[in-house]
Amino acid sequence: MNFLSVFIGKSLRRRFLLVNGAFLLCSSLCLSAIFFTQIRSTLNKEFEKRGWALAGLLATESWSAMSSADSLATFDSDKNTQRFLQGVAQVLSQEEDVAFAGIANPDGKFLAHRVSESHREDFNRQILESRALKTFLMDAEISHFTAGVCRNHMPSVSYSDPKNHRDCVYIGQVHLGLSPARMLSEVQYALWRSVGLALLISLLGLGLVWLITTWVLRPITKMNEVVREVAAGNFTARIQATTEDEIGSLGKALNEMTWTLADQQEELASRNKELQLVATEKERLYTNAQIRATRLEVMNELAKAMASSLDTEEIYGHVYRQLRRLMEFEYFTVQRFLKKEHMFRRDYVWMDQPVEGVEVGQKIKSDNTPIRRVQRTKMPLSIPDFEKDALLSDGWLSKAGLKSGFIVPIVAGDEFLGVLGLACKQKNAFARVEVATVFAIADTLAVVLKNADLYQRLQTSFVELTETQHRLAKSEHVRRAEKLRSVGQMASGIAHNFNNVMSAIIGRVQFLKLKTLQGEMDEKAVEDCLNVVERAALDGAETVRRLQEFSRGAKATAVEKTDMNELIRSVIQITRPRWKDQPEQRGIHIDVETDLRDLSLTACVPGEIREVLTNLIFNAVDAMPEGGTIYFHTREINNKAEITVGDTGLGMPKDVRDRVFDPFFTTKGVQGSGLGLSTVYGIIERHGGSIGVVSEPSKGSKFRIRLPLAEQDTPQHTGDPMMSSQPWRILVGDDEPNVREALADLLRLLGHNVIAAHDGESTLKAFGEHDFDLVFTDLGMPDMSGWEVTAAIRKSHPDIPVVLATGWGSEIEDEHAHERGVTRVLAKPFTVQKVSSLIAELQGIARRRAA
Structure with missing residues (x-):
């Protein structure tokens, strides 16, 4: 079956020709076989007819001689009869196709016989026996015709066996051997002629079939070509459908299909183009996503590394290793800018092959170099071909086999810190995205380098600060000691001044006592003495104030x-x-x-x-x-x-x-x-x-x-004028009787109602029993401090002003006093001007608050 499929093939023409050729061949062979059978039958019949005719002729010729004999016994001795019969046999044997002619007596003994020249060698005497003759003729493929001879009848072919005829007086028998060779030759000729005719008819029919097939299949072939072109993508191919038959309809249908396919192909091409654009975009996005993922991973790794270390050499190593994950290069360097020297220092370098003269720590001048361009613009510089750059064509980079590279600045804010450079042995080796990635890494590196610089300076400053602290601690101790020594040196002079002050006060007081005892006091003398005492006391207070300010x-x-x-x-x-x-x-x-x-x-x-x-x-x-x-x-x-x-x-x-x-x-x-x-x-x-x-x-x-010099809005410290005020209910608490009574008398003199208390507890008791507009309290009292008295008052009356009167007034910060509830601090010793001015100020605040 496989052989048949291969032999027949896939061609419709071949199949059609083979089927029709086989049909024609079979039909021709059948017709040839019929024709051959008829010819053969005719030849056989003619052969047999001729054989029987010759046998009859031989019998007829022999009958006259045999019937004239006196008896059957005289056949063998009658020479004339034998010669006659021999002559008859001789004549008949010369007929075409006659192989043997013989005349035998009723016993089967041949009276006369003749063999043709072509068969003479095959006969012998024993074969001439009638029984053996039939077998021989059959073996020799010679047709045997025999006829009986009756005395009382003319020979007839129908009496082939006169013994069985009741009216026949049997006197003998003739035998004729007719060779069928010529007849068989004619049959064979007829056979070949039939076969040739069949082949000729088959060939003629096959040619006709081929012509018909070609004519029929021509539009189909054209359709096949068009379909093949359509299958190849040529949707403009068309079938010339000129007939209205089925093939023409098929052609038109194919054309319509082609038009439809062309439209669909155009639409499909448009969609394919869109899909291709989408696929390209997706591929680009995927590639970019991969690049971004790698970049983010690299940036993350670098961020971790940079966050865990401020060692610049270790950080440079991390940057190099992470960049190797992103791109291929044969040269990597980080160069720091030395601002004071206006030069670059190669802090890190890696090369696949070391180059003499390129070392870590090497200082490089930046004049007329690409690095100088990067420093000026603070933007990346890509150099796709070193040979085309006049500044690099003769440099060591080209001699080292490096063909292209780029430089990115390391900038922190507006400060240029250095550059990061990469180079490769291929031209145009770096894409924009790679330059942008390294630029982004350089920004991160700039922050780390800035922090590393700050950390280094901080360490240096810390060391210097530690040394300075030790020196300051020592110097502060020395300074305080020197100041105390100065105060100690001034102590005798201050004692001298106080002695003078006390002498003036004591002298004037004793003078007033004596004058009073003598009764000679007048108002002018009393006023002069009091003025001297007041001036001496104020001078002593001023001396103390100056000493405090000097000492602290x-x-x-x-x-x-x-x-x-x-x-x-x-x-x-x-x-x-x-x-x-x-x-x-x-x-x-x-x-x-x-x-x-x-x-x-x-x-x-x-x-x-x-x-x-x-x-x-x-x-x-x-x-x-x-x-x-x-x-x-x-x-x-x-x-x-x-x-x-x-x-x-x-x-x-x-x-x-x-x-x-x-x-x-x-x-x-x-x-x-x-x-x-x-x-x-x-x-x-x-x-x-x-x-x-x-x-x-x-x-x-x-x-x-x-x-x-001072401007107009600069505050000026002036003396405290004497100011009038409205009468207030005032509570004074102080453990020093002289100070307490002096302040109470002074306040009464200014027109106020005053209650005095001798310690903190009595001050709070009096405050609870009466209503007051103002409270004066000393800072240092034996049972509780002025801070505690103020805190207790604030719990029940947060708005009543409290004045802290103390000899440590210059030591207390106003802000600290306000935080603890004190309204004002009055430094001792105080004058009537200070007290009156303070009360007037507090009354003004109260009026504004009430309004």
Whole structure:
């Protein structure tokens, strides 16, 4: 079956031809077989007819001779009869196709016979027996015809066996052997002619079938070609359908199908194009997503690495390893910009093959290089071909086999930190997305490098700060010791001043007592004595205040309008023990001269300027071991207040003068801290002023200070005027009877109703029994402090003003007092002006609150 399928093939024409050819061949062969059968039958019949005719002829010719004999016994001896019969046989044997002719007696013995030349060798004497003759003729394929001869009848072919005829007097028998060779030859010829005719008819029929098939299949072939073109994608191919038969209808249907397919193909192509665009877009998005995922993973890994370490070399290694995951390169470097040197330092480098001269730590000039371009623009620079870049074509990068690369800046904010560069041995090796990725990594790296730099500076600063703290701790201790030593040195002078104050007070009080006893007192003398006592007491209080400010430093930090000349006079007075009393004990005389001209008010913190002038006076005293003069000079110049403090001491050489304001620099050995003049310099700088020094050895020193004058909105500290106020109910609590009674009498004198209490408990008891508009309480009382009294009052009456009267008034911050419920702090000793002004202020606040 497979062989038949292969043999027949897939061609319709071949199948049609094979089927029709087989049919024609079979039909032709059948017709040829019929024709051959008829011819053969006819030839056989003619052959047999001729055989019987010749046999009859032989019998007829033999009958006359045999019937004339006297008896059958005379056949063998009658020579004439035998010759006649031999002649008859001879004549008949010469007929065409006659192989044998013989005449036999009734016993079967041949009386005469003849064999043709072509069969003579096959006969012998024994064969001439009638019984053997039939077998021989059959074996020799010779047809045997025999006829009987009757005496009383003419020979007839129908009496082939006269013995069986009742009317026949049987006298003999003739035998004829007719060769069928010629007849068979004609039959064979007829056979071949039939076969040839069948083949000819088949070929003619096959040709006709081929022509018909070609004519029939031509449109089908064309359809096949068109279909093949359509199958190949050519939807413009058309079938020329010119007939109205089934094939024409099929062609038109195919054309319509082709048009439909063309439209569908166009639509399909459009959809395929859309799908291809979608697929391309999806592929691009997928690729970008993969790249982004890898980038995010790399950025995440770098973020973890950078967050866990500030070691720049370790971070560079992480960046290199993560970039290897994203792209291929043969050169990687990180170069830091050295701002002071205007050069780059190669902090990290990796190459697949080391190049001589390219080392870590190497410093590189950036002039006329691509790095300089990146530094100027702060944008990435991609170089697809080093050979086309004039700055790189002859450089070591090209000689190392590197063909392309790019450089990205490392920028933190507006600060350029360096560059990150990659290179490859192929041209155009890096895509934009890769440059953008490295640029993003460089931004992260910039933050880490900035933090690493800050951390390094922080470590350095921490070390320096630790050292400075140790030095400051030591210097602060020295400074305090020096200040206490100065206070101790002034103690005798202060004691002298207090003795003078007490002498004036005691003398005037005793004078008043004596005058009273003598009865000679008049109002003018009493007023003069009281004025002297008041002035002496105020001078003593001022001395204490100045001593407090000197020993602990000024508390206030607010700038005030200050009379600089008055401030200088107060400093001269408070430092008098240091520049006058102590030197005189050693036999040394120091004078202070002043040339204080009219000045506008100066904007400063009085306590800090007081500390500056005190330091300068002390330094001047130290610079005059043999005595001399300290002079002060003030003037107003260029909207500045200029204060000059000079001395006639030893002076300073240039090297000392250049370092005189440096911290911890001193020429006093172990006795000096080296912080005095550096503190002075810092205070003047904070005030927006300036300080300079002029000094030469043996010619003394001159310090010139300039401070800004006060503006209109600068607050001014003035004295406390006497102010009138409305009568209030006031409670006074103090454990010191003199202070308590003095304040109570003073308040009564101002027209107020006053109740006095001797400690904290009695103060709270009186507050609970009466209604008050104001409470004065001392800070330090034996049973409870003024803070506790204030807290107890605030629980029941949060709006009543409470004034804390204390000798530590200058030590207490106003903000701290307000946090603990105190309305105002009144420093002891107080004057009637301060008290009246304070009450008037509190009454104004109460009126505004009530309104």
